Amino acid sequence: MTSGQAILGRLRKAQEDARADAARLARDALNAERELKDALEEKGKAVLDLAKHYLPELSRERVDATFTQVRDELATVVDRKERARAELEGRRDRFDESLRSFQQQLDEAVRQLDNTARQIEAAEKEIAHTLATDAEFQRLSQQALAAEHELQQNEERAEQIQREAEAKLPAYRESRLFQYLYQRGFATPTYQHRGVIRGMDRWVANLIDFRRARQSYEFLQKTPELVNREITRRREEFESLMNRIEEIERRVHEESPLAELERRAAELRKDRERLDKQLTRETELRETVECDLQRLESEGRFYEEALGRFRTFLSDTETAVLTQRAEESPERVDDEFVSRIAWQNQRIDSLRADVEKLQSQTRHAKEQSDGLSHVVRRFRQMEFDGPLSHFEADLDLDGCLERYRNGILSRDELLDLIRDRRVGRAGGEIAPDDYVPSTGRVLLQALGEIAGAAFEGSVRRSVGRRRYD
Amino acid sequence: MPDPPATPDADLSIAEMLRIMDVARTLRREREVVDWQLNLDQTKQELRQRLMGMAGATGEPVTPEEVEVAIQLYYDNLHAYQEPPRGFALMLAHVCIRRGRVLFWTMLLAAVGLLIWWWW
Numbered sequence: 374m375t376s377g378q379a380i381l382g383r384l385r386k387a388q389e390d391a392r393a394d395a396a397r398l399a400r401d402a403l404n405a406e407r408e409l410k411d412a413l414e415e416k417g418k419a420v421l422d423l424a425k426h427y428l429p430e431l432s433r434e435r436v437d438a439t440f441t442q443v444r445d446e447l448a449t450v451v452d453r454k455e456r457a458r459a460e461l462e463g464r465r466d467r468f469d470e471s472l473r474s475f476q477q478q479l480d481e482a483v484r485q486l487d488n489t490a491r492q493i494e495a496a497e498k499e500i501a502h503t504l505a506t507d508a509e510f511q512r513l514s515q516q517a518l519a520a521e522h523e524l525q526q527n528e529e530r531a532e533q534i535q536r537e538a539e540a541k542l543p544a545y546r547e548s549r550l551f552q553y554l555y556q557r558g559f560a561t562p563t564y565q566h567r568g569v570i571r572g573m574d575r576w577v578a579n580l581i582d583f584r585r586a587r588q589s590y591e592f593l594q595k596t597p598e599l600v601n602r603e604i605t606r607r608r609e610e611f612e613s614l615m616n617r618i619e620e621i622e623r624r625v626h627e628e629s630p631l632a633e634l635e636r637r638a639a640e641l642r643k644d645r646e647r648l649d650k651q652l653t654r655e656t657e658l659r660e661t662v663e664c665d666l667q668r669l670e671s672e673g674r675f676y677e678e679a680l681g682r683f684r685t686f687l688s689d690t691e692t693a694v695l696t697q698r699a700e701e702s703p704e705r706v707d708d709e710f711v712s713r714i715a716w717q718n719q720r721i722d723s724l725r726a727d728v729e730k731l732q733s734q735t736r737h738a739k740e741q742s743d744g745l746s747h748v749v750r751r752f753r754q755m756e757f758d759g760p761l762s763h764f765e766a767d768l769d770l771d772g773c774l775e776r777y778r779n780g781i782l783s784r785d786e787l788l789d790l791i792r793d794r795r796v797g798r799a800g801g802e803i804a805p806d807d808y809v810p811s812t813g814r815v816l817l818q819a820l821g822e823i824a825g826a827a828f829e830g831s832v833r834r835s836v837g838r839r840r841y842d
Numbered sequence: 843m844p845d846p847p848a849t850p851d852a853d854l855s856i857a858e859m860l861r862i863m864d865v866a867r868t869l870r871r872e873r874e875v876v877d878w879q880l881n882l883d884q885t886k887q888e889l890r891q892r893l894m895g896m897a898g899a900t901g902e903p904v905t906p907e908e909v910e911v912a913i914q915l916y917y918d919n920l921h922a923y924q925e926p927p928r929g930f931a932l933m934l935a936h937v938c939i940r941r942g943r944v945l946f947w948t949m950l951l952a953a954v955g956l957l958i959w960w961w962w
Contacts, residue, residue: 527880534879537921544923551923553939573938580926580935589921595872596879603876 374796377762380770381752387774388745395738402731409724416717417688423695423710424684431676440698443686447679454675461666468659475655479648486641489634496631503625510621517618520611527607531600538593545590550581560584692718744777744784751788757795768794886913 427439428447431454436447504510545551558564559574560583566574578584626632669675687695692715699711752758773790776782782790854862878885890909897904926932937944 526883530880530882541922548923548925550925550935550939573941577935577938580931586923589923592875593921596875599872599876600879603873603880 374763377758381758384749391742391745395742398735398738402735405728412717412720419713420687428683431679450675450679465662472655475652482645489638493634496629500625500629513618517614527604535597538597542593554583747784748788763796765794
């Protein structure tokens with residue numbers, strides 16, 4: 374007789390072996406998939422090289438030299454490229470025409486502006502001559518110049534006086550003796566004291582030379598304001614003088630054609646600026662079109678599209694056709710590309726079969742592993758691993774497992790074979806707390822099948838709550 | 843109803859005329875001060891010439907630069923206030939101007955002294 378524990382151990386060993394087999398097969402399948410991906414990339418590179426060899430540039434001659442099957446498709450791309458180029462060249466020509474027109478207008482505006490500038494210069498000379506011969510203007514100008522010079526000196530002197538007052542006044546304000554006498558109004562008609570106090574004040578005044586200090590203090594306090602007031606008055610006189618001078622100048626200006634010429638020059642300047650801006654904008658637009666044209670040729674948007682289509686065609690074409698074409702051509706380079714493609718095709722076919730086979734084996738191994746997990750779980754649920762559970766000695770578990778692995782037995786059939794060879798009672802059947810009658814055991818088994826191991830305890834308790842007579 | 847303000851007429855009193863003259867005199871002095879201050883460079887120039895002339899007449903060997911420095915020094919110190927040097931007179935002057943406070947503290951100390959003497 375074999376104990377339930379021993380049977381469970383062998384079942385677990387078989388389960389772990391199946392799981393390890395499934396993992397190993399999954400790894401092999403992944404490696405094969407990687408190799409297949411590499412082979413596909415290598416083939417893609419070889420096809421691209423071949424496509425570039427047959428179509429090094431997008432021209433009608435090169436397209437005509439390619440395969441008949443793809444020629445029309447590539448010719449469509451060439452047509453579109455030529456249409457795009459013609460459109461861009463047309464836009465560029467229109468911009469050239471527009472630029473010529475703007476340049477002519479700008480030249481004309483500059484010529485007129487030069488003429489007007491010369492006329493303005495002549496008118497200004499005439500005005501200057503008129504003013505130079507005007508006696509009053511001359512007299513007032515000289516007066517204004519002298520007044521301005523004097524005003525400048527006066528303003529500088531006023532700043533000096535202000536600085537001097539700011540530097541010297543604090544000493545008077547901080548002197549207690551001086552401030553005492555000054556606030557009492559000593560040596561002024563407001564001073565009222567007599568007798569001893571007057572005598573003491575007179576003595577203090579003599580000590581600090583108060584009369585001179587008072588004069589200086591008042592001078593420093595009042596002079597900056599007086600000087601500023603005088604400068605303001607002189608500035609107003611100067612402004613008045615300048616107004617009279619400007620009035621004479623304005624009158625002479627109004628009598629001359631200078632104002633009209635300046636107005637015209639301003640208009641011409643505006644025209645020139647407008648034309649200049651337009652010319653700059655049109656030049657930029659033309660440069661954009663030129664760049665688009667260069668990009669059309671250099672970047673090869675259409676070439677990339679044609680190459681992509683050609684590549685797709687070559688990928689889908691039979692290797693035999695490619696080999697035949699390569700043999701027809703005198704160069705050896707395309708033979709090399711085609712042989713690379715052929716080799717990669719063989720490799721891809723082989724790897725693809727391997728991948729499919731390995732994936733199938735992986736699925737099978739996974740199913741076996743899951744099935745054995747189920748058997749182990751059910752074995753434990755039915756408490757075949759209990760201390761009183763034994764199995765007949767003639768149970769050929771290895772043979773059963775081998776038949777299960779070969780697909781001859783299903784997991785339930787394997788479990789039935791094991792159950793049939795059981796002798797004695799399962800641990801759960803003799804446990805007083807968990808005792809369940811035969812009807813209950815059937816239900817327990819059915820619920821256990823549905824709920825699985827995770828809810829084994831719940832199932833047992835649910836059936837235990839019922840009373841089976 | 844209050845009387846309207848008196849309108850000035852030609853019959854001004856002597857005091858009023860003197861007051862008006864005072865105002866006019868003040869304005870004239872202010873104008874002279876302003877002119878003098880704004881033409882200080884000219885004043886300095888005249889002073890420089892007079893000093894050099896005086897030095898030439900007395901045979902004093904001073905250079906124009908020395909005269910210039912002396913004039914500048916004079917104008918820098920003009921209107922500057924400076925207290926008398928420290929000493930007994932200055933201290934006494936400060937006591938004089940604080941006589942009220944000094945008298946108060948003296949009287950207080952004397953009263954305290956008298957009280958102490960009386961209790962003793």
